[in-house]
Amino acid sequence: MLEGLQHRGLDSAGVALYRDEEIPKDEFIIRVFTKDVIGALSKVSAAIASAGGDIRNIKLNSLRGYSYDLYTVRANERDLPDMVKNINATELSKVLSLGRKMDIIKDTSSVEELNNNFGVSCFAGSHGIGHVRFSTESCVDLLHAHPFQSFDHIDVALVHNGQITNYWKTRERLELRGVRFQTENDSELIVHYLIDRIKSGEGLKEALKASVEELDGPFSYIFSTSSEMGMVRDRLGLRPMVILEGEELKAVASEENALRILGRKGTIRNVKPGEVICWKVD
Amino acid sequence: MLESGLKKIDANNMNVRELNKSLRETSDGDRITISNVRGMHHVAAGLAVRCSIEIDGSVGYFAGTMINGPSIKVRGNAGWFLGDNMTSGEVLVEGHAGNGAGQGLYGGRVIVGGDAGDRVGALMKNGSIVVGGDSGIMTGLYMMGGEVVVLGKLGEYAGESMVGGRIFFAGPEPPLGKNAKIEEPSDNEMERIKELLKEYGFGEPKKIRKIVPENPRYFRRTEASVWGVRRERIRYRVDIDHGACEACNVCARVCPQQVFKEVKKGYMSPVNDFECVGCETCVEYCRARAVRVYPIQEHNKHTWTRREIEEVQIKAAIGRAPVRGMGAWRRLPHFDDLVFLCAQNSRPPIDHYREPCDTEIVLGQGRVDRPLKIAAPILVGAMSFGAMSKEAKLAVARATSRIGIPTNTGEGGMLPEEREAASMLIAQYASGRFGVSADYLRSADAVEIKIGQGAKGGQGGLLMGEKVTDEVAKVRGVPPGSDAISPARHLDIVGPEDLKMKIEQLREITDWKVPILVKYSAGRVGDDVKIAAKAGADAIVIDGKQGGTGAAPDTVIENAGLPTLPALVEAERSLRELGLKDRVSLIISGGIRNGADIAKALALGADAVAISTGVLVAMGCRTCGLCSTGKCPRGITTQDSVLRKRLREEEAAARVENYLRAIIEELKMFTQLSGKTSVKSLEKEDLRALTSDAAAITGVKLVGS
Numbered sequence: 007m008l009e010g011l012q013h014r015g016l017d018s019a020g021v022a023l024y025r026d027e028e029i030p031k032d033e034f035i036i037r038v039f040t041k042d043v044i045g046a047l048s049k050v051s052a053a054i055a056s057a058g059g060d061i062r063n064i065k066l067n068s069l070r071g072y073s074y075d076l077y078t079v080r081a082n083e084r085d086l087p088d089m090v091k092n093i094n095a096t097e098l099s100k101v102l103s104l105g106r107k108m109d110i111i112k113d114t115s116s117v118e119e120l121n122n123n124f125g126v127s128c129f130a131g132s133h134g135i136g137h138v139r140f141s142t143e144s145c146v147d148l149l150h151a152h153p154f155q156s157f158d159h160i161d162v163a164l165v166h167n168g169q170i171t172n173y174w175k176t177r178e179r180l181e182l183r184g185v186r187f188q189t190e191n192d193s194e195l196i197v198h199y200l201i202d203r204i205k206s207g208e209g210l211k212e213a214l215k216a217s218v219e220e221l222d223g224p225f226s227y228i229f230s231t232s233s234e235m236g237m238v239r240d241r242l243g244l245r246p247m248v249i250l251e252g253e254e255l256k257a258v259a260s261e262e263n264a265l266r267i268l269g270r271k272g273t274i275r276n277v278k279p280g281e282v283i284c285w286k287v288d
Numbered sequence: 289m290l291e292s293g294l295k296k297i298d299a300n301n302m303n304v305r306e307l308n309k310s311l312r313e314t315s316d317g318d319r320i321t322i323s324n325v326r327g328m329h330h331v332a333a334g335l336a337v338r339c340s341i342e343i344d345g346s347v348g349y350f351a352g353t354m355i356n357g358p359s360i361k362v363r364g365n366a367g368w369f370l371g372d373n374m375t376s377g378e379v380l381v382e383g384h385a386g387n388g389a390g391q392g393l394y395g396g397r398v399i400v401g402g403d404a405g406d407r408v409g410a411l412m413k414n415g416s417i418v419v420g421g422d423s424g425i426m427t428g429l430y431m432m433g434g435e436v437v438v439l440g441k442l443g444e445y446a447g448e449s450m451v452g453g454r455i456f457f458a459g460p461e462p463p464l465g466k467n468a469k470i471e472e473p474s475d476n477e478m479e480r481i482k483e484l485l486k487e488y489g490f491g492e493p494k495k496i497r498k499i500v501p502e503n504p505r506y507f508r509r510t511e512a513s514v515w516g517v518r519r520e521r522i523r524y525r526v527d528i529d530h531g532a533c534e535a536c537n538v539c540a541r542v543c544p545q546q547v548f549k550e551v552k553k554g555y556m557s558p559v560n561d562f563e564c565v566g567c568e569t570c571v572e573y574c575r576a577r578a579v580r581v582y583p584i585q586e587h588n589k590h591t592w593t594r595r596e597i598e599e600v601q602i603k604a605a606i607g608r609a610p611v612r613g614m615g616a617w618r619r620l621p622h623f624d625d626l627v628f629l630c631a632q633n634s635r636p637p638i639d640h641y642r643e644p645c646d647t648e649i650v651l652g653q654g655r656v657d658r659p660l661k662i663a664a665p666i667l668v669g670a671m672s673f674g675a676m677s678k679e680a681k682l683a684v685a686r687a688t689s690r691i692g693i694p695t696n697t698g699e700g701g702m703l704p705e706e707r708e709a710a711s712m713l714i715a716q717y718a719s720g721r722f723g724v725s726a727d728y729l730r731s732a733d734a735v736e737i738k739i740g741q742g743a744k745g746g747q748g749g750l751l752m753g754e755k756v757t758d759e760v761a762k763v764r765g766v767p768p769g770s771d772a773i774s775p776a777r778h779l780d781i782v783g784p785e786d787l788k789m790k791i792e793q794l795r796e797i798t799d800w801k802v803p804i805l806v807k808y809s810a811g812r813v814g815d816d817v818k819i820a821a822k823a824g825a826d827a828i829v830i831d832g833k834q835g836g837t838g839a840a841p842d843t844v845i846e847n848a849g850l851p852t853l854p855a856l857v858e859a860e861r862s863l864r865e866l867g868l869k870d871r872v873s874l875i876i877s878g879g880i881r882n883g884a885d886i887a888k889a890l891a892l893g894a895d896a897v898a899i900s901t902g903v904l905v906a907m908g909c910r911t912c913g914l915c916s917t918g919k920c921p922r923g924i925t926t927q928d929s930v931l932r933k934r935l936r937e938e939e940a941a942a943r944v945e946n947y948l949r950a951i952i953e954e955l956k957m958f959t960q961l962s963g964k965t966s967v968k969s970l971e972k973e974d975l976r977a978l979t980s981d982a983a984a985i986t987g988v989k990l991v992g993s
Binding site for chain 1: 326327328329345346348349365367368384386387403405406424425782783784785788789792812815818819822823
């Protein structure tokens with residue numbers, strides 16, 4: 007599907023995938039992006055241990071002088087934000103994803119390379135989201151690639167097309183509420199915004215509706231958790247979004263051709279400007 | 289080949305360029321079926337063959353854009369901007385269509401069997417669109433002519449800001465957009481619509497009503513002109529020397545502001561001198577040299593300068609933001625604060641009078657079939673026919689041809705005479721899509737996508753109906769006398785990937801023959817330049833805030849956008865960061881007046897400059913700012929037949945040619961005295977900054993440091 011959209015952005019590509027398999031309740035999967043230097047692995051391991059994490063397994067994945075290692079860690083859920091902070095503080099590493107079901111894979115490469123390097127298409131899971139990026143107002147590197155995650159909350163990911171034009175004002179409000187930002191990318195802001203709303207007791211749909219009202223500028227985005235997916239288009243409909251709703255499969259993309267690649271039955275329609283859609287994952 | 293003229297194309301292993309190429313090889317009357325299109329974008333872009341095409345499956349964005357003749361049937365759905373900017377022919381989609389179906393339509397028909405997205409028929413000027421299902425919001429946005437028929441539910445804000453055309457609808461009445469009203473259609477219209485629906489196999493709806501513009505001159509703001517109101521402005525003092533005055537009355541005849549009056553027989557008096565804009569036309573026309581115009585000095589109240597007081601009084605008189613022509617008038621950091629280091633003993637200077645200096649540059653080298661070879665690194669900026677008089681446009685075309693540099697159509701379409709007169713002509717592709725067709729783009733030597741203009745960054749524009757004469761209307765493809773609207777953004781370019789798709793679309797239409805330029809108003813220059821470069825532009829034009837305009841709110845001209853100097857520095861840095869400096873040319877404009885400015889711009893990393901106001905000044909413009917009123921006393925920015933006679937085309941062409949030759953010579957001087965034989969060798973190290981501000985902005989060393 008993502009290959010059908012490659013022409014929309016060549017800067018970077020990424021996916022967030024949700025696996026079927028269940029892992030023990032106290033275990034989490036962390037993907038860490040690390041510079042390949044001697045001792046980096048031990049520094050990350052020490053960072054995890056210092057936040058009370060117990061490493062059960064490490065899947066190494068090295069590419070062009072960087073590692074995209076997948077750690078399985080036994081830990082207490084409330085220690086996770088500290089663990090992320092510790093890993094990022096090593097200055098050699100950055101956490102790319104954190105979850106029990108979700109794994110984010112992203113790189114400044116084409117979709118084809120991403121698939122070759124990480125075997126994305128062999129993944130078995132319930133749902134996932136993906137993105138190709140054509141950068142607008144923030145820099146091109148792996149950390150600014152989509153999907154984005156808020157590490158205050160596991161298993162969430164977001165892909166976004168557009169700009170949030172009241173970014174700094176909204177960011178300030180969230181920062182006053184204790185949210186920590188990793189980048190200056192406006193897509194990261196949407197994740198924090200939604201998580202903040204959900205944490206304060208709103209359902210996903212209400213949070214999405216509020217975002218249509220409060221976030222300014224052109225945007226369409228997809229937000230996913232381990233059990234739900236939400237989609238939104240801005241009020242003026244300046245960004246595209248097409249959905250396929252079939253019996254066996256539901257899909258959403260910027261362009262219809264990506265949905266056609268799936269070759270599945272179902273109605274295909276444009277999402278309306280300002281429309282909010284939520285899908286439950288069975 | 290099954291039978292003569294029947295052709296089957298399997299697009300499975302084709303990209304759109306190959307598919308469109310094979311479509312262009314068909315001939316009139318052929319029937320073609322295409323399979324495996326896989327939602328490809330730009331299918332049949334710009335096709336000018338009267339063939340019929342059947343597509344099995346769905347098509348992507350811009351299907352049938354700018355076609356002239358063919359009939360295209362799509363068995364699946366269509367992406368956004370179906371039948372965009374069509375000239376003639378028909379596009380029929382059995383399924384649904386995305387946003388912007390039939391936008392900018394000039395003729396022909398767009399038929400959608402299912403639902404259509406938002407902004408159906410936006411900016412359309414003629415032709416018909418039929419939507420069998422529902423339509424999204426703002427159907428007929430900025431519509432100027434033609435007709436839209438929606439059989440299902442018509443979306444909200446239908447007819448938003450429409451100034452012409454009709455929207456017929458069968459469903460319930462939606463909330464209307466600004467300037468739209470509902471009327472009952474006439475019997476004739478009903479008959480025609482029924483006929484149209486029958487032709488395409490739609491059922492006959494029970495009831496049809498139509499939406500028309502409430503006021504075809506909705507955008508008219510005559511009193512919004514600064515100059516059109518009586519005001520307490522005394523910027524100039526006008527004197528008449530009665531000893532010399534012959535009371536010939538010529539001052540009263542030529543003054544655009546009616547300053548003079550013969551108060552008693554043989555006695556001229558500047559009774560309305562508070563209306564004077566300082567164009568000095570009276571001074572020039574007065575044989576007896578009896579008229580004098582003096583600018584009045586600012587007083588020393590710095591927050592409440594004379595200008596600010598005048599501005600408040602004008603606003604108090606007219607109740608809205610005053611509009612004027614020209615660029616920013618206040619002092620801004622500019623090239624004046626830089627000087628060249630002359631070569632002496634450390635390196636020898638090149639002799640200007642004996643030794644050669646290479647000035648030629650090429651745009652689009654290595655990417656397109658016909659890169660643009662320019663004799664000197666100067667382009668004449670985009671000024672539209674409509675804003676400018678025909679005489680002024682042709683004078684520029686003749687002058688630039690003699691020198692071997694390109695001129696630009698501006699956003700108002702291409703005058704046939706201009707094409708004939710100009711050896712190199714850039715066709716501008718702007719948000720209003722005036723006069724745009726496949727022929728228009730193909731007949732040009734380069735295409736410029738105008739995203740913005742320095743003087744009015746982030747704003748659109750409007751050519752007043754008064755200036756839309758029959759000839760202007762014909763060239764622009766709009767009804768005579770109607771306001772011609774340019775939206776603030778291209779309705780189909782709202783993000784970076786849209787620009788990439790737009791460049792691909794225009795490349796398909798021009799068959800990769802000519803360079804494509806992208807013009808920005810200087811705002812978030814660093815980001816914008818990177819986007820255009822990555823999107824595949826051959827050259828990027830950055831227009832700083834000193835750049836002129838035909839009309840914009842004074843406050844926007846003065847308070848929005850970056851000055852030319854910092855914009856250039858930022859743009860150059862962006863291209864260097866991307867490593868695309870050699871592939872993408874950088875053109876800077878806005879307040880470039882002489883050879884020194886050009887040489888400094890080149891030294892700071894520009895590949896060429898664009899000059900517009902300078903060219904007008906060479907013709908006689910005195911930058912009075914009356915352009916927006918259409919009363920230009922020099923006959924340059926007017927369509928008034930009397931005023932136009934004041935500009936003698938051949939004389940103006942000669943003066944523009946002289947001016948351009950002079951500044952090219954100046955450019956060579958600075959190149960050679962820096963010890964170089966080619967303008968391409970100018971570099972930042974050849975400059976020194978006179979002020980610490982200029983040094984901080986440009987990174988050029990401060991003098992003496």
